Amino acid sequence: MILYAFIFIPIITGTLIYLIPWKGIVKVAFGLQMGLMALSIYNFVYIRLNGPIEVVIGNFAKIAGISLRCDTLSATLLMLTAFIFLMCFLFGLMDKFMNNLFVFFFLTLQALTMVIFLSGDLFNIYVVTEVSTIIVAVLIMFKKDSRSLYDGMLYLITNIAAMTFFLLGLGFMYKIFGSLDISIIGAKMFDIENARVLAMPFAFLMTGIGLKCAFLPLFSWLPKAHATPSAPSIVSVILSGLYVKCGIYLFIRVREMFLPALEMDDIFLVIGILTGIIGFILAMSQKDIKMILAYHTISQLGIVLIGITAGGEYAYYGGVLHLFNHAVFKSLLFLSAGIIISKYGTRDITKIRGVFRRMPYVSGMTIAAMLGITGAPLFNGSISKYFIQSGVKGGIIEYAMILINLGTIISFIKFSQMFFGKGLAERIHIDFGKKAAVTTMGLMCLLMGMGGTLVISGIINYRVSIDILEYIKKALVYFVSLGAGYLTYNKYLKKTKFIKEGYELELSINGIAISMMAFFIFIAAAAYVIL
Amino acid sequence: MTEINFINAQNTAIVIFFIGVYGLCARRNIIKAIISLGIMGGGAILFFLSVNRGPDSMPPIFNGDSFVMADPLPQALVITAIVIGVSVTAVALIMFIAMYHKYGTTNWLKAMRHRIEREDE
Numbered sequence: 029m030i031l032y033a034f035i036f037i038p039i040i041t042g043t044l045i046y047l048i049p050w051k052g053i054v055k056v057a058f059g060l061q062m063g064l065m066a067l068s069i070y071n072f073v074y075i076r077l078n079g080p081i082e083v084v085i086g087n088f089a090k091i092a093g094i095s096l097r098c099d100t101l102s103a104t105l106l107m108l109t110a111f112i113f114l115m116c117f118l119f120g121l122m123d124k125f126m127n128n129l130f131v132f133f134f135l136t137l138q139a140l141t142m143v144i145f146l147s148g149d150l151f152n153i154y155v156v157t158e159v160s161t162i163i164v165a166v167l168i169m170f171k172k173d174s175r176s177l178y179d180g181m182l183y184l185i186t187n188i189a190a191m192t193f194f195l196l197g198l199g200f201m202y203k204i205f206g207s208l209d210i211s212i213i214g215a216k217m218f219d220i221e222n223a224r225v226l227a228m229p230f231a232f233l234m235t236g237i238g239l240k241c242a243f244l245p246l247f248s249w250l251p252k253a254h255a256t257p258s259a260p261s262i263v264s265v266i267l268s269g270l271y272v273k274c275g276i277y278l279f280i281r282v283r284e285m286f287l288p289a290l291e292m293d294d295i296f297l298v299i300g301i302l303t304g305i306i307g308f309i310l311a312m313s314q315k316d317i318k319m320i321l322a323y324h325t326i327s328q329l330g331i332v333l334i335g336i337t338a339g340g341e342y343a344y345y346g347g348v349l350h351l352f353n354h355a356v357f358k359s360l361l362f363l364s365a366g367i368i369i370s371k372y373g374t375r376d377i378t379k380i381r382g383v384f385r386r387m388p389y390v391s392g393m394t395i396a397a398m399l400g401i402t403g404a405p406l407f408n409g410s411i412s413k414y415f416i417q418s419g420v421k422g423g424i425i426e427y428a429m430i431l432i433n434l435g436t437i438i439s440f441i442k443f444s445q446m447f448f449g450k451g452l453a454e455r456i457h458i459d460f461g462k463k464a465a466v467t468t469m470g471l472m473c474l475l476m477g478m479g480g481t482l483v484i485s486g487i488i489n490y491r492v493s494i495d496i497l498e499y500i501k502k503a504l505v506y507f508v509s510l511g512a513g514y515l516t517y518n519k520y521l522k523k524t525k526f527i528k529e530g531y532e533l534e535l536s537i538n539g540i541a542i543s544m545m546a547f548f549i550f551i552a553a554a555a556y557v558i559l
Numbered sequence: 560m561t562e563i564n565f566i567n568a569q570n571t572a573i574v575i576f577f578i579g580v581y582g583l584c585a586r587r588n589i590i591k592a593i594i595s596l597g598i599m600g601g602g603a604i605l606f607f608l609s610v611n612r613g614p615d616s617m618p619p620i621f622n623g624d625s626f627v628m629a630d631p632l633p634q635a636l637v638i639t640a641i642v643i644g645v646s647v648t649a650v651a652l653i654m655f656i657a658m659y660h661k662y663g664t665t666n667w668l669k670a671m672r673h674r675i676e677r678e679d680e
Contacts, residue, residue: 092632148598150638151636155639155643158643160645162646162647162650165650165654166650169657172657174661174662174673174674175674177654177657177661177662178662178670178671178673178674179660179674180654180657181589181651181654181655181670184590184650184651184654185583185593185596188596188647188651189580189583189596189599190602192576192579192596192599192600195600195603195640196572196573196602196603196606199572199606199610199633200606202607202610202632202633202636203610203611206611208636230655277635330656344594356614362623365647391562412624413644534586534670534671536671537583537592538583538584538585538586538667539586541580541583541584542584545580547585
C-alpha cells in the first residue's frame with residue numbers, strides 16, 4: 029500500500045491545490061513534502077530490513093498486470109526524489125512564481141518520477157515517461173519567454189521521438205518474450221537460443237534511453253532544456269539534479285535485464301569516457317552560469333556511466349553513489365546560481381564579480397558544492413570517484429578519470445572567478461527559506477563525503493572500506509591537478525578565443541535526429557557483431 | 560500461389576517508422592516534424608498490432624475456443640499508445656502555435672536564429 033501512497037498523494041494534492049483558489053495553500057504542499065520525506069525514509073528502512081516488495085496493481089497475474097517493485101535502489105531514489113523536491117519547495121516558498129498552477133505541475137512531475145523509479149513494467153515506464161516529458165516541456169516554457177519556447181519545443185520533439193524508438197523496442201520485446209515485466213523478461217533471458225534477435229530491440233531501447241541520459245552524440249538538447257534562462261531555477265534543479273537520473277536508472281535496469289544474453293559494457297564505457305570529456309570541454313567555453321552547470325551534468329553523467337559499465341563491484345557501486353552525490357551538489361549549484369542570477373540580474377559569468385563579499389553565506393555553500401563536484405578530499409564527490417577509480421585501477425580508464433576531473437577543475441576555476449573581484453560592498457539579503465535549503469544541501473555534501481562508506485553500506489548492503497593510504501594518494505592527485513588546472517587556466521586558456529568568446533554546439537532538430545539514427549545504427553551493428 | 564514473405568505487417572511497420580525518422584532528419588518545417596512524429600508512432604502501433612497474430616487468428620472478442628485468437632494484450636496496450644500519440648500531437652501543435660506567434664516562422668533554423676538573436680539583446 030505504501031507504494032501507492034508515493035504516487036497518489038502528490039497527484040491528488042496537486043489537483044486539489046490547483047482547484048482551491050487560495051494562495052496560502054502552497055504552504056500545504058511544503059508540509060506534504062515533509063510527510064513524503066518521512067514516508068520515504070520509513071519505506072527505505074522497511075525494505076532494508078524485509079527485502080524488496082512487489083505489488084501488482086489490481087491483483088492481476090504478473091505477466092499481464094502492471095507491477096510496482098521496490099528494492100533498495102528504488103527506495104533510495106525515492107528518498108532522493110522526496111529530498112530534492114522538499115529542498116525545492118523550501119527554496120521557493122516565498123517566490124512569486126510558485127502559484128497554484130506551477131505547484132500542480134511540480135507535484136505531478138514528482139509523482140511521475142516516483143512511478144518511473146517504482147515501476148517494474150516497461151510499458152508503464154513508457155507511458156509515464158511520455159507524460160512527464162510533456163510536463164517538463166510545459167515547465168521549461170512556463171514563463172513563455174521567446175527563448176524558452178524554442179528550448180521547450182526542441183525538448184518535446186526530441187524526447188518524444190526518443191520514446192517512440194523505445195516503444196518500437198517494446199514491441200520487439202513483447203514479440204520475443206510475451207511480457208513486458210522487467211523481472212519476467214530478465215528470467216527468460218537465460219533461455220534465449222538465438223541471441224541475435226535481441227540486437228534490434230536492444231538498439232531501439234538504448235537509443236531511447238541514451239537520449240534521455242544524454243550519451244555522446246545525443247546530448248545537444250540537454251543544456252538548452254536544463255539551462256533555459258527564463259525557467260525558474262528550481263525547474264533546472266529538478267531537471268538536472270533528479271529527472272535526468274530517470275534515464276540512468278532505466279539504463280541500469282535495462283542493462284541488468286539484458287545482461288545474461290547480451291553484454292556491451294565495453295562500448296558504453298567508451299561512450300561514457302567520451303561523454304565525460306566532451307562535457308567538460310564544452311562547459312569550459314560557456315559564459316552563461318546555468319549553461320556551465322548544464323554541460324557539467326553531461327560530463328558527470330559520463331562518469332556515472334563509466335562507473336556502472338567499468339566492471340567490478342567497486343566501480344559499479346561507485347557509479348551508483350556518484351548518481352546520488354551528483355544530485356546533491358548539482359542541485360545546490362543550480363539553487364545558488366538561481367540566487368546569484370536573480371540578485372545580479374545577469375547570467376554572464378564575466379560580468380558577475382564580488383559575490384563573496386556580497387553574500388558570503390551562499391558563496392560558502394556554493395564552494396562546498398564545487399569542492400564536491402571536483403572531488404576534493406572529504407567531500408562527497410571524492411568518495412564516489414575514489415571507488416570508481418579503485419575499480420578500474422591501473423588502466424587507461426583511471427587516467428581518463430583523472431583527465432575528466434582535471435577538466436572539471438579548470439572549468440570551475442573559471443566559474444569561481446565570480447566570487448572575487450570588486451563589486452558593490454553592501455550585503456544582499458536572502459530570505460530564510462533559501463538559506464535553509466542551501467545550508468542543508470551544503471551540509472549533505474560534506475556529510476556524504478565524511479560517511480561515504482556508511483552511505484554505500486546503508487544503501488546497498490555492501491561492505492566497502494577505504495584504504496587510507498590510497499585515499500591520501502588520491503588527495504595528492506587532486507591537489508596536483510588543482511595546481512595544474514590553476515596554472516593552465518591562468519597561463520594558457522584565459523586569453524584564448526575558445527574561453528573568451530564562448531562556443532555553443534548548436535544542433536538543430538535535423539542534426540539531433542541524424543545523430544539519433546547514427547547512434548541506433550552503431551548500437552545495432554555492435555550488438556550484431558558481439559552476438 | 561507464391562507467397563511474398565517479406566511484405567508483412569512487421570516489416571511494413573519498421574519501414575513506416577523509418578520514414579518518420581527520415582522526415583525528422585531531412586525536413587526543416589516544424590509542422591512536418593510533428594507529422595513525422597505521428598508517422599513514427601503509427602509504425603510502432605502497427606508493429607504492436609501485428610505481434611502474435613497469424614493470418615488465421617480472429618479478433619479476441621468472442622468466447623469460443625475453437626479458433627485461434629490474436630493476442631489481446633498488445634492490442635490493449637496499443638490503445639494507450641494511440642491515446643498518448645494523440646495528446647502528444649495536440650500539445651506539440653499548441654506549443655507550435657505559441658512559438659509561431661513569437662517567431663513568425665515555421666522553419667526550425669529560422670527559429671533557432673531568432674533564439675540566438677534575442678539572447679544578445
